[in-house]
Amino acid sequence: MDNPMKDTRMPMTSVRSGEGTEVLKDLYAYTVKIVNVVYAGSPERPGDGWVLMDAGLPGSAEELIGEAEARFGPGARPQAILLTHGHFDHAGAVVELAQHWQVPVYAHEAELPFVTGRSRYPDADPGVEGGLLAKIAGWFPNEPVNLEGHVHPLPADGTVPGLPGWRWIHTPGHTPGHVSFFRDADRALVAGDAFVNVRQDKLYQVLTQMEQLSGPPRYFTPDWPSAGESVRKLAALQPRTAVTGHGEPLAGEAFTAGLAELAAQFERVAVPDYGRYVDGKR
Template identity: 35%
Template sequence: MTGIERTDLAGSRDGVREVADGVLMITRAVTNSYLVVTDDGLVLVDAGLPRSWPLLCRALEAVGGSPDDIAAVYLTHGHFDHVGTLRRLQRRHRVPLHVHEADVPLVRHPYRYDRESSRGLYPLSHPGGIPLLARMAIAGALGVRGVDARGDLVPGVAVLGGLVPVATPGHTYGHLALHLPDRDVLFTGDALVTVDPYTGRVGPQIVARAATADSRAALAVLAELTATAASTLLPGHGEAWTRGVDLAVAEARATGAH
């Protein structure tokens, strides 16, 4: 529908590609956000890193839109790598920003988050993540500025476009996945990723302790993802997963916390 490349191998390179009907994945530095074309207008799921802005504009152009046409941004959580373009969207284009109430302070201060291990020392014991973290830094990961978002996303209460928030606390205290039932798609944010920037490990998994508040809880809430029965999972980091949520969750549980 858009002329954008369609592939299931997203996340390994920068660009814009269609990964489901009316869903464009925007990837910069192994970090994904998603532009969703809905009957209620254009919706952005997560906001990537600051230097993903040109790719967001490319995605919007592909569907005949502009930043002014975004009806809402829905955040899975408030970490720095998911809020990088929010300030520009809010101040220049007056786009409404929404998140779970528990992550409102994190969106405002996106580097102040609880974690189980030191993020500074973690790469020393997991050198596979160093190239990915370096790419994120180049894409603006060290210079993200927070904003105020509306803490009005409620699990189970549908929002624009028929997106249904799913409570998945653990990575952050207010983390949500977003289910799009009519397209059999689940935006997992960092509740389940297919590449971990902190380790470089590929495959379905939760994010490393260096960026996760409670890994035990993060593993436990994978059951909430399974309950959606979604076929296509679109993570915050890594490739789209099209082999069903059950297999993805089974692999993530087998991998465990790291």
């Protein structure tokens, strides 16, 4: 395994960095600077096991291991690491975590080239309509991690390794193999970057974590038609709670209605007016 980003340190943070939120008794969202990772499993029943969803920014492995032990006890080790996708802020520490815990990693089959060192994601678009973070997106890491031999495709039947009762849903657009995770029993959703709860291209909003239900980060989304279909797919599930890759967790009727509105108005409110991956495709 190899992580070309391992020595990269991102000079950005937010007011929520280092904070955790117990969304449900068995769903805990922890913020690493600007991105959320999820610990799924009950600390009251550690024998049932738990999984880590996404793997934070480069250099965050020790922080995520420490948070795992604070929640599940000394030496806590997940049954698996699940990736919604492989961008630098969601897979930044995955190699180090997989090596430390010696556990398998799972991702969608279409995401495997980007987490086995075979393919790079499309370049960020610093010219896309958006704020300051969009303008500097060309400086963000885009080298693929290499989990060859240690990453596996998610089961074709939609089940989620280590999480009975959950299913994965293919939600492409932000990346080809982006997935979200959903539990039908209580309509809990881990959305990754299919949609987010803060405008990720706006520096002030990211720093303050100003809540705004939004489409995926503009500067790293190359397929807007698929992104819109993915949001509509998730809205049709009428989730009651959600953890997104960026921003505070969401819950309640206002969230469900807001997601339905985002889905209905996606092309108008989420798709940028211009950009490398937009021009000529609206």
